[in-house]
Amino acid sequence: MSTSPPPVARIPLRVSDIKQYVYCPRIIYLQYVLPVPRRTSFKMESGREEHLELDRLEKRRLLVEYGLDKGERQFHVRLASERLGLEGILDLLLVTPKGYFPVEYKFTSRGPAINHKYQLVAYAMLAEEAFVQPVRTGFLYLVPGKMIQPVEITASARAHTLKLIAAIRHLVQAGTMPDRTRTPGRCRDCEFRNYCADHDRVSRPHVPGLPMRGPWPRLPARDGPGADGSLG
Ligand code: SF4
Numbered sequence: 001m002s003t004s005p006p007p008v009a010r011i012p013l014r015v016s017d018i019k020q021y022v023y024c025p026r027i028i029y030l031q032y033v034l035p036v037p038r039r040t041s042f043k044m045e046s047g048r049e050e051h052l053e054l055d056r057l058e059k060r061r062l063l064v065e066y067g068l069d070k071g072e073r074q075f076h077v078r079l080a081s082e083r084l085g086l087e088g089i090l091d092l093l094l095v096t097p098k099g100y101f102p103v104e105y106k107f108t109s110r111g112p113a114i115n116h117k118y119q120l121v122a123y124a125m126l127a128e129e130a131f132v133q134p135v136r137t138g139f140l141y142l143v144p145g146k147m148i149q150p151v152e153i154t155a156s157a158r159a160h161t162l163k164l165i166a167a168i169r170h171l172v173q174a175g176t177m178p179d180r181t182r183t184p185g186r187c188r189d190c191e192f193r194n195y196c197a198d199h200d201r202v203s204r205p206h207v208p209g210l211p212m213r214g215p216w217p218r219l220p221a222r223d224g225p226g227a228d229g230s231l232g
Helices: 015-023 026-035 042-060 114-131 155-174 183-188 193-203
Strands: 072-081 085-098 099-105 135-142 147-153
Touching: 015 026, 015 085, 015 114, 026 155, 026 193, 042 072, 072 114, 072 193, 085 114, 085 135, 114 147, 114 155, 155 183, 183 193
Parallel strands: 099 135
Antiparallel strands: 072 085, 085 099, 135 147
């Protein structure tokens, strides 16, 4: 008689987990499996104030900048899906006769990042379910350059987002610390940088006569608005 594996528990997730997982899966481990203390930095606080200022400026921005002519704005919209086991607070929802358009603000000068894209796709899926309206396009508003980047909510992007959600739950259930990101530059602004450096120093054997391994020496904690340079 074959024994089937136990069902994967429906671990409730936040939309920002998708963004963090794509940035570095280890962040999910450090948030869910082995939570380490995180402090609210000055920049996180000032970033929140920037968000409030953005809300104010957004009210003055013309919808035509989004390629839309009329509609209303809803700020900080809480969205949740029992079906997906996912929830989050979207920065802005444009409700127009042409449809619903989720918008996320990102404080990055490096252009739209892939993790921001899948976070937005997840919000689009939640909005679609909540308002029973198809959502075909969302926008990333890149604050430093005041750039509005449209993102198509394609079938393949939705499918990939579902895979990411499943992968996050699998990671949490397995409880094994993933390897570091393969893009070391991401560690520079990561709030877990010092923890990772300490962990790898302890877990890697030191060969006598050779310098301690680990390409990222422990540095003073660096303030940053989030592990990936964005707030939410
Ligand atoms: S410091 Fe680097 S490896 Fe560690 S969680 Fe952050 S991004 Fe991932």
